[in-house]
Amino acid sequence: MNLRYRELDNDDFYTWEKMARPLFSEDDFCDADYLVQLGNKLKGWVLLDNNNEWIGCCFIDNKKHLYNEQGIHFLEVCTFPKYRNRGYGKCLMKIMFDNSLSKTKSVCIAPDNIPSKKLFEKYGFTKYCKRKCWEVYLCDKDFYPDKLKNLKMIKIEKSQEIER
Numbered sequence: 001m002n003l004r005y006r007e008l009d010n011d012d013f014y015t016w017e018k019m020a021r022p023l024f025s026e027d028d029f030c031d032a033d034y035l036v037q038l039g040n041k042l043k044g045w046v047l048l049d050n051n052n053e054w055i056g057c058c059f060i061d062n063k064k065h066l067y068n069e070q071g072i073h074f075l076e077v078c079t080f081p082k083y084r085n086r087g088y089g090k091c092l093m094k095i096m097f098d099n100s101l102s103k104t105k106s107v108c109i110a111p112d113n114i115p116s117k118k119l120f121e122k123y124g125f126t127k128y129c130k131r132k133c134w135e136v137y138l139c140d141k142d143f144y145p146d147k148l149k150n151l152k153m154i155k156i157e158k159s160q161e162i163e164r
């Protein structure tokens with residue numbers, strides 16, 4: 001069965017905050033108020049299991065970032081602990097790549113966050129500069145990882161999730 005995912009709305013950002021805050025350091029976490037104030041510059045998605053449990057979330061924004069003014073920033077990606085190391089990070093990367101085609105992609109990663117560095121390096125990001133307490137990684141606007149090409153997922157609406 002293909003995995004399902006859907007876009008997050010403002011209410012979901014508070015669910016995200018409750019679930020994800022304990023998994024991040026203070027510097028690395030985007031809370032609900034921060035996400036809401038980004039308004040239409042932000043898009044976020046949740047990957048769902050068969051019982052509509054949240055597997056993981058990802059967020060991108062097109063705010064003007066100094067190191068990537070015209071592009072798309074991969075703001076947050078998180079697989080919830082019981083789902084880690086099962087390939088779901090790849091699914092979240094695909095959602096973000098598919099929503100930033102032909103744009104330079106950036107991400108800020110804490111220097112000691114090895115799983116994230118490995119994940120982003122695997123999908124074509126390279127270290128570009130330092131910014132505050134992070135390392136900025138960039139990915140070329142025309143690059144699309146081969147490994148993501150045949151990955152199939154189904155996009156649903158929130159209403160379809162509730163009916164299930």
Ligand SMILES: CC(C)(COP(=O)(O)OP(=O)(O)OC[C@H]1O[C@@H](n2cnc3c(N)ncnc32)[C@H](O)[C@@H]1OP(=O)(O)O)[C@@H](O)C(=O)NCCC(=O)NCCS
Pocket residue numbers: 023028075076077078079080083084085086087088089090091107108109110113114115116118119122
């Ligand atoms: C980073 C994260 C999203 C990876 O999710 P995941 O579902 O475990 O990832 P996958 O199983 O799809 O693994 C994809 C790749 O990530 C890398 N990776 C994942 N976990 C790793 C670990 N513990 N150590 C080293 N590399 C790791 C590997 O390159 C892996 O590919 P491989 O299995 O072929 O070697 C997850 O660890 C997470 O949510 N971390 C906390 C939140 C966070 O720090 N987010 C990033 C903010 S920039």
